Amino acid sequence: MNIDIPQLLYIFENLPNEILLEIFDYIHLNDLIRAFYNLNYRLNSILFSSNTHLYIVFPDDIIENSTHKKILLNFIRRQKYIARLRLSNDGPLLEHEFIRFPYIRSLILDIPTSEHIEMVSPKRFPRLEYLRVGYASATAQLNKLHQHIFSNGFPLLKKCSLNNIGEYQSWTGSPSIYSLGIWSNDPCLVIERVLYASMYLISFHLFLKWPSAYSILQDQIISQHTHLKYLKLHLSGLWTLEKLDSFLAYIPTVKILDLSSSYFDSHMIYFQWNFKELAYIFSCRLPNLSHFDCEIIFQNWKKIDLEEIPSFHSCFNCINYEIYADDDLFIRVFTDK
Incomplete structure (x- = not known):
């Protein structure tokens, strides 16, 4: 006997906030920006909520990705909810305002x-x-x-x-x-x-x-x-x-x-x-x-x-x-x- 099993549509945006936050925690900042930034209001609010441990390695995240350097700097300046910061070397702090979060x-x-x-x-x-x-x-x-x-x-x-x-x-x-x-x-x-x-x-x-x-x-x-x-x-x-x-x-x-x-x-x-x-x-x-x-x-x-x-x-x-x-x-x- 054939039984029709309803096909569930697993749409990424339908996932609960908690699951999305867990996923975002494993994705590098540059990839997060390229994949999810400015897609819609909900994803933006989740990305930069006060509960998100957004992880910034400075200056590695800036210097090593020159293609996205400008958008990344603009993005960082606008975010007040950055939760994790790592200064990876002893270089000068060129973007002094970057650390004021x-x-x-x-x-x-x-x-x-x-x-x-x-x-x-x-x-x-x-x-x-x-x-x-x-x-x-x-x-x-x-x-x-x-x-x-x-x-x-x-x-x-x-x-x-x-x-x-x-x-x-x-x-x-x-x-x-x-x-x-x-x-x-x-x-x-x-x-x-x-x-x-x-x-x-x-x-x-x-x-x-x-x-x-x-x-x-x-x-x-x-x-x-x-x-x-x-x-x-x-x-x-x-x-x-x-x-x-x-x-x-x-x-x-x-x-x-x-x-x-x-x-x-x-x-x-x-x-x-x-x-x-x-x-x-x-x-x-x-x-x-x-x-x-x-x-x-x-x-x-x-x-x-x-x-x-x-x-x-x-x-x-x-x-x-x-x-x-x-x-x-x-x-x-x-x-x-």
Whole structure:
């Protein structure tokens, strides 16, 4: 028996706004303009609504498409709802008005200059939710930016990735930040300033170089952090298990810990990881720890007994190792995910 099945017409413009927004998020800006700009009022309103994360890479989107450069610049100048901006190099900001958009929620500075950093202010970016700043040596400008960040200058800021935090400043705190990535060579500053200012921080990605000036952190530097759940800690410099113990004492709520070290750090290569002692530190300092990852390089002075490691702590059940160099001098210890 033949049954006539009605043919449904799937017309692009009949799709719900939510589906169109999802589709537009995967299409490059130049292609969006060529395909959908000025077709009709509805598509224009969806393209440039305040909910659209319109992603601009400057100056790449301008320079690399000279054919559409004029229309693209005119289009950008007219849009106040651009939500994501990325400055991809350290070139001069030829179109200075281009960055003056009050609706930008995501800002990335790949190779920030002092001029770039100077422009990142609460007045210019009042709705900023995500900020990533690459390495820069502009100390004065960075200090001012860090003051804004850790004193609630950006009250909507949730995620932040910074470099070279190394100056003591009086920060009043930023309760909105829940995810943070930084590089520092000052353990006391991390505990006394960064963690204290980020009182509701949940996820922390920390590159911490331990200097020769510190032996261990003294007890009662400041109160313990009460919200941190995930710590990804990259170790460099003069770390010891005793120093790691003193650091973890300030973050007892951590549930997920990721430790790593580099082959290119001459100090950490010769660091000897005693997993029995490490397990004792975890038991004392991190009572809520439920997941542990590691990727560490060190000299193979003695073979690790993999059969014995899981018995030290329940989080050690996936640890493995491999030879890192042909001469067997170094080994890589890692979590088998």
